[in-house]
Amino acid sequence: MTISFYLNGQPVEVDVLPHRRSTDVLHEEFGLRSLHRTCQNQGCGICLILLDEQPVLSCLLPAFELRDRDIWTAEGLALLKEFGDIVEGFGSVGVRPCPICGPARTLATEALLRRTLRPTRQQAKDTAASIRCDCCSEARVISAVLKTARIREARLHAQ
Numbered sequence: 001m002t003i004s005f006y007l008n009g010q011p012v013e014v015d016v017l018p019h020r021r022s023t024d025v026l027h028e029e030f031g032l033r034s035l036h037r038t039c040q041n042q043g044c045g046i047c048l049i050l051l052d053e054q055p056v057l058s059c060l061l062p063a064f065e066l067r068d069r070d071i072w073t074a075e076g077l078a079l080l081k082e083f084g085d086i087v088e089g090f091g092s093v094g095v096r097p098c099p100i101c102g103p104a105r106t107l108a109t110e111a112l113l114r115r116t117l118r119p120t121r122q123q124a125k126d127t128a129a130s131i132r133c134d135c136c137s138e139a140r141v142i143s144a145v146l147k148t149a150r151i152r153e154a155r156l157h158a159q
C-alpha cells in the first residue's frame, strides 16, 4: 500500500508492506541513519521517533501507521533552533551521548520540553531512563535535560 505522511516537515510518500516496521522504512527508504534497532523490542529506546509530537518506539510501530502523521527524526530536529538548546544544555554539563543513543536522547528531550518548559526532576529522570545506553550516567543526563529546559525557557522569554 502507498502511504503519505509528513517527515521532518516535508510531505512524503512510500510503498509499504504490512509487515514492515517504521524503523526499517525510515532507515532504508528515506536514508535516516540516526535510527537504529539495537534490541529485539526490549525497550532500549534507541529507535525513538516523534509521532505527532509524542515519543514512540519505531521498532514497534508498523510502517502503515505512519500514514497521515507528522514524523520527526533526529535528522529533522537537527535543522531546528530547538536543537541548539539541547546541544548547549547537554554540552554545558559535559554530557556527550554516543552516536547510537544521542539521536534518541535528543528526541526524547525535545518531546519532554514540548510538553513542559519546567519539567520536574522525575520527568527528567523518566526521559533519561527511556533510552538505555551505557555511554553516560543517568544522573548526568537528568542534569542535562533540566539544564536544557532552563536554556529553552530563557531563550523563549528573550524573544
Ligand code: FES
Pocket (backbone or CB within 6 Å): 036, 037, 038, 039, 040, 041, 042, 043, 044, 045, 046, 047, 048, 057, 058, 059, 060
Ligand atoms: S530498537 Fe530497542 S526499543 Fe526499538
